[in-house]
Amino acid sequence: MHLRPLGTEDGVYAPAVMQVTGWRRVLHLLLLLAALGSGRAMGLRISWCLSVPSDDDYCLSWRVAVETNNIRGWRTVPGQCLRHVEGYMLGGQYRRDVGTVVDQIYQYARGVPFSGDGKDAWIMDVDDTCLSNLRYYQGKRFGGDPFDPVGFKAWAQMGICPALPAVLQVFNDLVAAGFKVFLLTGRDEETMGAPTTENLHNQGFLNYERLIMRGPAYKGKSAIVFKSDVRKQLVNQGYRIWGNVGDQWSDLLGDCVGDRTFKIPNPMYFVP
Numbered sequence: 408m409h410l411r412p413l414g415t416e417d418g419v420y421a422p423a424v425m426q427v428t429g430w431r432r433v434l435h436l437l438l439l440l441a442a443l444g445s446g447r448a449m450g451l452r453i454s455w456c457l458s459v460p461s462d463d464d465y466c467l468s469w470r471v472a473v474e475t476n477n478i479r480g481w482r483t484v485p486g487q488c489l490r491h492v493e494g495y496m497l498g499g500q501y502r503r504d505v506g507t508v509v510d511q512i513y514q515y516a517r518g519v520p521f522s523g524d525g526k527d528a529w530i531m532d533v534d535d536t537c538l539s540n541l542r543y544y545q546g547k548r549f550g551g552d553p554f555d556p557v558g559f560k561a562w563a564q565m566g567i568c569p570a571l572p573a574v575l576q577v578f579n580d581l582v583a584a585g586f587k588v589f590l591l592t593g594r595d596e597e598t599m600g601a602p603t604t605e606n607l608h609n610q611g612f613l614n615y616e617r618l619i620m621r622g623p624a625y626k627g628k629s630a631i632v633f634k635s636d637v638r639k640q641l642v643n644q645g646y647r648i649w650g651n652v653g654d655q656w657s658d659l660l661g662d663c664v665g666d667r668t669f670k671i672p673n674p675m676y677f678v679p
């Protein structure tokens with residue numbers, strides 16, 4: 408029987424299921440029944456397992472695809488994955504994954520040829536990198552609800568986001584080592600400047616070089632455009648961006664992204 412190679416039909420990638428139609432499907436079924444019948448006749452015990460992926464299998468694949476930037480532009484966590492994401496965020500795996508990223512930051516930072524001229528820089532994002540919005544997103548079904556700009560702004564203006572402990576630790580160690588750490592956030596400077604600064608200070612983010620927020624010139628522009636422009640300006644000022652840490656790919660793509668980028672996991676929302 409001739410089977411078309413997978414992925415060749417009309418240029419569309421075929422899923423891992425044989426694309427047989429009509430009489431071919433019937434023939435397959437007959438062959439399968441014949442094989443089973445002859446197996447029984449020979450006294451063989453035939454068993455097979457239909458491999459039907461569970462929601463959790465599906466959601467693990469979904470989450471990996473999100474973290475690797477293979478799924479983009481998604482607006483909400485798929486309905487069948489709400490419990491999976493909740494379990495991931497609260498059950499310890501998220502904390503362990505952040506810890507693994509931070510371990511890699513330490514490992515890399517130890518090998519950076521530090522010059523000591525005051526131009527060795529790091530970039531760190533704020534939301535869900537330095538400060539956690541997990542408590543807010545608990546009320547939004549861990550990303551099951553679409554982004555609510557008014558609700559999020561009200562939350563951010565309260566200035567009560569806790570630090571991600573592992574990120575706070577590495578932030579302090581980078582500052583102590585002499586790196587200039589720039590905090591770069593898409594939060595609106597005009598309306599969220601004061602509470603963001605206060606929140607960062609209250610949580611122990613002190614002695615950073617500069618907190619750079621979105622000004623009026625970048626209103627409505629994507630994070631990639633805004634953050635790329637800021638990083639270009641820093642490079643033009645002579646800074647060497649050694650590391651760049653963020654929970655969104657839009658923190659880590661574009662221009663002058665740095666010598667190494669580090670992705671903090673975030674399966675709750677996507678920022679373009």
Ligand SMILES: [Mg+2]
Pocket residue numbers: 532533534535536653654655
């Ligand atoms: Mg962020």
